[in-house]
Amino acid sequence: MLTITPEAVNYIKAKGKPIFLDMPPLISGDIPVKESPNVRFGQPRNPDSYDLECIQGVSVYVPRDLPKQPLTITLVRFLGWQRLVVEGWHLA
Numbered sequence: 001m002l003t004i005t006p007e008a009v010n011y012i013k014a015k016g017k018p019i020f021l022d023m024p025p026l027i028s029g030d031i032p033v034k035e036s037p038n039v040r041f042g043q044p045r046n047p048d049s050y051d052l053e054c055i056q057g058v059s060v061y062v063p064r065d066l067p068k069q070p071l072t073i074t075l076v077r078f079l080g081w082q083r084l085v086v087e088g089w090h091l092a
Helices: 006-015
Strands: 002-004 019-022 038-041 050-055 058-063 071-078 081-087
Touching: 002 006, 002 050, 002 058, 006 058, 006 071, 006 081, 038 081
Parallel strands: 002 071, 019 058
Antiparallel strands: 019 038, 050 058, 071 081
């Protein structure tokens, strides 16, 4: 389940573009780990691997291999910079 905070919704709508979750590659080793996805604006390079969903009035390309866990897209501010991040991700 993917949700978006109201502050992040306003930021995304102001940009006027859809977003997508860019899944990083699996880090193999003794225990395979996958880092949190990055939130990017626009369309993914491989849209066949995504489902286009409307979440809280925002167009979101959701990877088909996204784990079924509660995740939230939120807006983070630091020294005048703003970016979207995924909260609730578990490294495994």
